[in-house]
Amino acid sequence: MKDKVCLYGKAVIVFSFFWMNVTLVHAQNYEQVDATIQLYPKSFENPEQLSKFISRDFSSEEDKVRAIYSWIVNNIAYEPKEYKQFNYNFKNYRERNQKEEATRKKIIKRTLQKGIAVCEGYAMLFERLCELQGINNYLVRGDTKASFNDIGRAFKKNHMWNIAIIDGKPYLFDPTWGAGKYNGNFIKEPTYFYYKTPPELFFKTHYPAMYEDALIDTVISKEVFSNMPIIIPEALRREDVEKPLNGIISSEDDDGIITFQIRNINPATVSYSFGNKKITIEKIEKVNNLIRFDVPLELGVSTLLIYFDGTPALGYKID
Numbered sequence: 381m382k383d384k385v386c387l388y389g390k391a392v393i394v395f396s397f398f399w400m401n402v403t404l405v406h407a408q409n410y411e412q413v414d415a416t417i418q419l420y421p422k423s424f425e426n427p428e429q430l431s432k433f434i435s436r437d438f439s440s441e442e443d444k445v446r447a448i449y450s451w452i453v454n455n456i457a458y459e460p461k462e463y464k465q466f467n468y469n470f471k472n473y474r475e476r477n478q479k480e481e482a483t484r485k486k487i488i489k490r491t492l493q494k495g496i497a498v499c500e501g502y503a504m505l506f507e508r509l510c511e512l513q514g515i516n517n518y519l520v521r522g523d524t525k526a527s528f529n530d531i532g533r534a535f536k537k538n539h540m541w542n543i544a545i546i547d548g549k550p551y552l553f554d555p556t557w558g559a560g561k562y563n564g565n566f567i568k569e570p571t572y573f574y575y576k577t578p579p580e581l582f583f584k585t586h587y588p589a590m591y592e593d594a595l596i597d598t599v600i601s602k603e604v605f606s607n608m609p610i611i612i613p614e615a616l617r618r619e620d621v622e623k624p625l626n627g628i629i630s631s632e633d634d635d636g637i638i639t640f641q642i643r644n645i646n647p648a649t650v651s652y653s654f655g656n657k658k659i660t661i662e663k664i665e666k667v668n669n670l671i672r673f674d675v676p677l678e679l680g681v682s683t684l685l686i687y688f689d690g691t692p693a694l695g696y697k698i699d
Contacts, residue, residue, distance in 0.1 A: 410446050410572075413438065417450045424492045427505065431512035441515055441546045445553075446575070448509045452502060453558040453570040459496035460562070502556040503540040510544050517544035522588035523602075525610065528683050531627040531697045535602045537589050550595055551576040554586065573614055584611045584618055610695030613645065613688065620644045621694065622670075628697045629684065631677055638675045640686070640694075645671065647688035654681035654698075 416437050424430045430451065438444045465487075488508050491501035503519055510517040524530070524539045541554040558574035561567050574582075579595040587605045588594050600618075608618060609627035623641035651660045652675050665672040675684065677698070686694040 410443075410450075413443050413446045414450050417447055417454065420451060422455050423495055425489075427488055427492060427508045427512060430492065431509055434509070434513060441513075444513045445510065445515060445544050445546055445551075448506055448513070449553060449555055449558065449572075449575050450570075452506060452555045453560075453572075455495055456491060456502060456505070456555075456559055457496050457566045457568065458498065458556065458559060458562045459566065460498060462490075462496060462498045462501060465490065497556075499540045499556040502559065503542050506542045506544075506553065506555050510542075515544055515546070517542060520588050520590075520593045522586055522593070523605070525585050525587070525605065525608065528610070528695055528697055530606075531609065531695070532607055535587070535606065539586070541586060543593060543595075546576075552579060552582045552586075552595060553577070554582075557585075580617050581614060584608070612691075612693050612695070616642075616645055616693070624696065627695070628699050629677075630699050631679075631681075636677045638677060638684070639672065640675065641670065641672050642694075643670050645669075645688065647671070647693075649687075649689055651687045651690070653685050653687070654678050655683055655685075658687060 420430070420433055434444055434447045438447055484504055487497070487501050488505050491497040491505050497505070507517055507519055520541050520543055521537045522539060522541075523535050523537065539556070541552070541556070543550050543552060545551075552574075553576065554574040558571050560569040583594055583596055583600070583605075586594075587602060591599065594600075607626050607628060609621060609624070611618060611621060620643045622643060623639055629638055646666065646669070649660060650664055650671070650673055651658045653659065661673050661675070663673065675686075681698050684696040684698055685692055686696075
């Protein structure tokens with residue numbers, strides 16, 4: 381499908397280095413839903429079969445969407461070879477639309493039967509199951525930011541995710557990123573951080589092609605998103621990173637000293653690396669909910685990774 385591309389696998393190969401165990405900041409009691417889903421079959425012939433299970437066991441929109449997301453992230457593996465399964469050509473827009481709808485149905489069916497997909501399979505299956513449950517939802521295409529190579533590059537529609545309306549309010553979902561990570565092989569590691577993710581946290585890594593789908597009132601340009609650093613801690617927002625604002629640091633600025641100023645985080649230790657050994661920062665200034673520290677640049681380096689309490693936290697490119 382020439383106008384639908386997902387680069388999730390490429391991104392996660394790098395981002396898996398940054399991966400953290402998540403603690404939900406938007407938690408709710410879903411234990412019964414998640415436990416029920418574990419009893420479902422691991423594959424289905426079509427989405428209608430799975431939808432019947434969900435209709436039987438759940439009544440509220442909230443529980444139904446949770447069941448849909450939970451089943452997908454626990455049973456679908458990311459497989460980049462799926463890119464090649466449904467390529468097609470078309471002569472005109474009518475033919476394209478016909479082939480797109482036929483292909484969508486094939487992708488959904490294959491995802492359910494084979495248990496493998498790229499982002500289109502995850503997102504389209506989520507969309508279809510919501511449709512069958514009468515839940516208003518739609519697909520979102522856009523760009524993602526997950527590796528050093530994503531800092532400063534041009535906007536690409538390289539990924540697909542979902543918005544679903546629950547009890548009249550829109551929420552963001554990414555079942556592809558929620559299923560695990562890919563580093564040559566798929567590593568099943570379901571997370572619910574990408575279930576109803578708060579928009580200000582989702583935006584750190586996802587920029588929609590139509591900005592209103594960011595669900596953020598403040599307009600932030602594609603260029604600003606592109607130049608942001610990689611921000612890994614789940615509760616750390618873009619606006620919390622006050623210095624450096626730009627994810628590309630010039631090796632000639634500030635006499636070789638990079639000053640960091642970050643709010644709403646209080647690590648016991650801060651360290652850094654330029655791709656080799658990790659170095660602990662001895663002097664950290666803490667004032668209320670703000671920390672300041674300096675990192676001396678080294679010659680010939682191309683990336684900088686900051687760690688909070690030994691865990692990767694911020695990624696920068698060095699120009």
